[in-house]
Amino acid sequence: MADKPVVVVGAGPAGLCAAIELKKAGAPVVLLDENDKPGGQLFKQIHKFFGSREHKAGTRGFDIGTGLLDESLRLGIDVRLKTEVVGVDPGLRVWAVEDRGRSYLLEASRLVIATGATENALSFPGWTLPGVMTAGCAQTLVNVYRVLPGKRVLIIGSGNVGVIVGYQLMQAGAEVVGVVEAAPTLGGYGVHTAKLARAGVPFHVRTTVARAEGGESLERATIVGLDDSFKPLPGTERTLEVDTICLAVGLTPSVELPSLAGCATTYVPELGGRMPLHDEYMRSSVEEVYVVGDTAGVEEASTAMEEGRLAGIHAAWSLGYLDDAAMEAGAAETRRRLDALRQGVFGKKRFDAKSRVLEESHNR
Ligand SMILES: Cc1cc2nc3c(=O)[nH]c(=O)nc-3n(C[C@H](O)[C@H](O)[C@H](O)COP(=O)(O)OP(=O)(O)OC[C@H]3O[C@@H](n4cnc5c(N)ncnc54)[C@H](O)[C@@H]3O)c2cc1C
Known part of the structure; x- marks a missing residue:
């Protein structure tokens, strides 16, 4: 003993x-x-x-x-x-x-x-702007402190954490403008992914975030398509108006x-x-x-x-x-x-x- x-x-x-x-x-x-x-x-x-x-x-x-x-x-x-x-x-x-x-x-x-x-981070131009955070951070804000981190959210990473947090932000009143996934297929369980898909959230596979921009805080994000070697494909950039980026990258x-x-x-x-x-x-x-x-x-x-x-x-x-x-x-x-x-x-x-x-x- x-x-x-x-x-x-x-x-x-x-x-x-x-x-x-x-x-x-x-x-x-x-x-x-x-x-x-x-x-x-x-x-x-x-x-x-x-x-x-x-x-x-x-x-x-x-x-x-x-x-x-x-x-x-x-x-x-x-x-x-x-x-x-x-x-x-x-x-x-x-x-x-x-x-x-x-x-x-x-x-x-x-x-x-x-x-x-x-939680893993991802560095890209503008990643230190207020409004860019990990998905777990957003989940803590909304579910523990009852604070909505933003109104228009882009999720990076389609695994369970990304899609679950995306759905919870939607339930709390935010708009999820998209889920970006670098791999050719989505990563999360179907039961969680389907909740966002049914709500009309667009999923972008073979895509990543190229940069984030804004003044005092995040105002927009540019996403870009990827080739088979995960290199950005010229001419595929799209800019989205967002005030929050949630990084759910493992x-x-x-x-x-x-x-x-x-x-x-x-x-x-x-x-x-x-x-x-x-x-x-x-x-x-x-x-x-x-x-x-x-x-x-x-x-x-x-x-x-x-x-x-x-x-x-x-x-x-x-x-x-x-x-x-x-x-x-x-x-x-x-x-x-x-x-x-x-x-x-x-x-x-x-x-x-x-x-x-x-x-x-x-x-x-
Ligand atoms: C954002 C996010 C969302 C998730 N969503 C889901 C989900 O929907 N469903 C699911 O099944 N799993 C989910 N997971 C995974 C799941 O939560 C974890 O697998 C599970 O919580 C792991 O349990 P744990 O006890 O190992 O670690 P944790 O739950 O992380 O607990 C670790 C504890 O250790 C404490 N701690 C750490 N370092 C120290 C230290 N030095 N001194 C003292 N205390 C310390 C922390 O405060 C914390 O309380 C999620 C994980 C994250 C990060």
Whole structure:
């Protein structure tokens, strides 16, 4: 049994689920998050999830978040908000800064890193003008702070984040003047893309943004067609009157803390790029450090929750809070749900990519 707590960094869906499993098993756990509210990205997600009932199909992201928060409160988890972790080391020491003031050191028996992902940017002439922002920024403004970032919006990137945020901006009263996609085909799930298509939003494939222009802030964007080598096609430029550009061009796992902890990383384009290696229990190359959720490869909130549970169950077992049978049964059930989530055209790609990560981790 542990005299030090398990420290979970990041109270998004992955970190919350890890902390819940640990606490349920009886392990001491401290959950840290820099935000003033736990839940990570979930509280921005006002749409209903889909899939099967056991994956919360039909439930809105913020309701899933509220359920996890209620459970963590009921269990009495020590959740410390407005607490940024600025450093960790391979000796499992964690440096935390509370409310941008007091800093302190925590010594952990196990560390679970669930710090999510960072949105990618795209640079083009005019990209620093006010009005050009990431899709996640627009989603935070509209769904968390109830502020509409603009009235005429151009979305760059047709993946799920782009089309979901586009639809939510429309619901809040903005006009989406188009979705621009550099690839020859659209990237998001049909169910989300169709909502914008039905509303008459034009989709431009093999197209990118050439420049943004304006005075004090964004006033117009010029888009341009691309050839097979993604080079701009002369004579295809079109200028659109817009006050907002949302960049939805992918997410990259946040690997800063795993790197400081000494975790080995690998490069997996399908999961967002550089990410920490991990085994089938979400254990990194440093045995006492677990990586879960988007940090361990960008997927979805549902997979993040299952990975969190898996790490929580295994970490509790490794400290003697669960016996072998309980750990194996819990892990098998969680993996069954994870496998079910990684099916279909998009899921299969992630399943194959995760399998390569496990293989690389075992071959080290
Ligand atoms: C804009 C956007 C839209 C999305 N839309 C959907 C969607 O519609 N459906 C879906 O299934 N998935 C969606 N996703 C993906 C989904 O939200 C993520 O896969 C899921 O939230 C990942 O969970 P997580 O717990 O790994 O990370 P997050 O939810 O990102 O949580 C990470 C937490 O870590 C905290 N943190 C980070 N660094 C530190 C630090 N140093 N110290 C302390 N705390 C820290 C953050 O404050 C945050 O609360 C979206 C993602 C983004 C960015």
